[in-house]
Amino acid sequence: MPSRQVAILEAAARLIARRGVRGLRMEELAAEAGVSAGLLYYHFTDRATLLQRTLEFISERAGAYTECRIPDDSSSRSRLEHKLLLEVQDDAVVIENSAAWGELRASALFEPELREILRHSTTEWNDEVAELIDAIREEEGLAAVGGSADAAARLTALVEGLSQRWLSQSIDVADAQRLLHAAIVLELGSGATAADGMPRPS
Amino acid sequence: MPSRQVAILEAAARLIARRGVRGLRMEELAAEAGVSAGLLYYHFTDRATLLQRTLEFISERAGAYTECRIPDDSSSRSRLEHKLLLEVQDDAVVIENSAAWGELRASALFEPELREILRHSTTEWNDEVAELIDAIREEEGLAAVGGSADAAARLTALVEGLSQRWLSQSIDVADAQRLLHAAIVLELGSGATAADGMPRPS
Numbered sequence: 001m002p003s004r005q006v007a008i009l010e011a012a013a014r015l016i017a018r019r020g021v022r023g024l025r026m027e028e029l030a031a032e033a034g035v036s037a038g039l040l041y042y043h044f045t046d047r048a049t050l051l052q053r054t055l056e057f058i059s060e061r062a063g064a065y066t067e068c069r070i071p072d073d074s075s076s077r078s079r080l081e082h083k084l085l086l087e088v089q090d091d092a093v094v095i096e097n098s099a100a101w102g103e104l105r106a107s108a109l110f111e112p113e114l115r116e117i118l119r120h121s122t123t124e125w126n127d128e129v130a131e132l133i134d135a136i137r138e139e140e141g142l143a144a145v146g147g148s149a150d151a152a153a154r155l156t157a158l159v160e161g162l163s164q165r166w167l168s169q170s171i172d173v174a175d176a177q178r179l180l181h182a183a184i185v186l187e188l189g190s191g192a193t194a195a196d197g198m199p200r201p202s
Numbered sequence: 203m204p205s206r207q208v209a210i211l212e213a214a215a216r217l218i219a220r221r222g223v224r225g226l227r228m229e230e231l232a233a234e235a236g237v238s239a240g241l242l243y244y245h246f247t248d249r250a251t252l253l254q255r256t257l258e259f260i261s262e263r264a265g266a267y268t269e270c271r272i273p274d275d276s277s278s279r280s281r282l283e284h285k286l287l288l289e290v291q292d293d294a295v296v297i298e299n300s301a302a303w304g305e306l307r308a309s310a311l312f313e314p315e316l317r318e319i320l321r322h323s324t325t326e327w328n329d330e331v332a333e334l335i336d337a338i339r340e341e342e343g344l345a346a347v348g349g350s351a352d353a354a355a356r357l358t359a360l361v362e363g364l365s366q367r368w369l370s371q372s373i374d375v376a377d378a379q380r381l382l383h384a385a386i387v388l389e390l391g392s393g394a395t396a397a398d399g400m401p402r403p404s
Contacts, residue, residue, distance in 0.1 A: 020222075020309075022222060022224060099311055102308050102311075105308075105367075106222075106307075106308040107222075108370035109301055109304075109370065110221065114370075115370060115371045118370055119370075119371065154385055157360055157363035157364045157381070158360045159363070160362075160366060161358075161359035161360055161363030161364075164366075167311055168308075168311065168320055168321075170320055170321045170324045170325075171324075171355070178352075179352060179359070182352060186388045186389065187388065
């Protein structure tokens with residue numbers, strides 16, 4: 001994607017995290033991104049398209065910031081732990097991303113055009129987690145107790161629920177990560193040994 | 203609480219569910235509730251106080267609409283299933299309540315005065331669920347595998363995560379209830395027999 005478009009999407013995520021979807025005005029976004037309103041409409045057509053593309057951008061960025069922290073030779077279980085636990089961490093980009101995601105999720109009630117892309121991003125996330133669960137079961141020789149799709153849907157919905165509690169300061173990072181880690185253990189057993197590189201909550 | 207105050211809080215929940223916290227204006231709320239702006243300020247002082255009282259109202263109403271559907275002679279497990287699964291149901295009040303709760307949760311990022319009351323309501327909800335878990339373990343003679351407080355926090359956070367997915371149409375009621383029911387089984391085993399009056403998802 002051309003860097004100008006990335007700059008616009010970064011600015012959109014920043015503004016949504018800071019003031020919400022309903023406060024987002026195209027002219028203001030152009031100013032924040034340092035481009036003309038004309039260029040904004042040239043690249044994104046209208047507000048609905050811009051919101052959809054921002055949602056995709058946020059979803060991909062979340063994949064990237066968890067993925068890049070995973071050592072190459074990690075076990076599938078370690079990959080899953082990174083992927084889920086790192087959605088809750090005191091990092092400016094993660095906080096901005098989670099805030100924007102939660103805001104877009106809540107706004108889908110009022111902005112119907114967000115629903116399909118939100119469902120699509122959710123399905124993609126669930127599928128990635130389900131694949132990791134299948135890989136863990138194979139690597140660790142676990143019997144499949146339930147469908148990995150259901151386990152994945154529970155784990156990602158729990159990440160969303162805990163993220164919102166964390167962002168609204170009802171729970172701290174350490175507690176949210178501990179609860180998530182225990183949820184993985186409930187779904188998949190405790191695994192073989194302590195993780196490779198990932199600090200496991202006790 | 204005097205019926206006039208209840209009418210105002212009902213109107214506030216309705217408006218928040220329909221248009222969000224940031225769209226809520228005191229004058230508009232007075233019109234929706236059919237009272238004067240003077241009376242609104244007399245009862246609720248300012249917008250921050252009104253939002254806090256609305257959050258409490260929503261939290262108590264959620265307790266009531268799950269509680270009233272539970273048969274008096276229910277087992278603790280059946281109470282827990284009702285309490286959690288009935289947070290996701292195709293009922294106008296439940297939808298409005300969940301939408302307003304999700305909106306208030308997401309808005310706490312932008313409205314710091316909501317955070318304390320949100321944390322308080324979350325703790326109360328967690329405590330009620332933890333008490334039920336302790337009662338189930340006693341009634342069913344289960345060994346306590348983990349702290350009931352953690353199990354409660356996971357289950358209620360999952361309810362919040364799934365509610366938001368349901369309201370944004372990423373998942374339907376039946377799937378959300380099925381995932382929740384399975385989460386209870388993961389936390390507490392499958393229990394003795396089929397439930398008393400609660401339609402269990404298969």
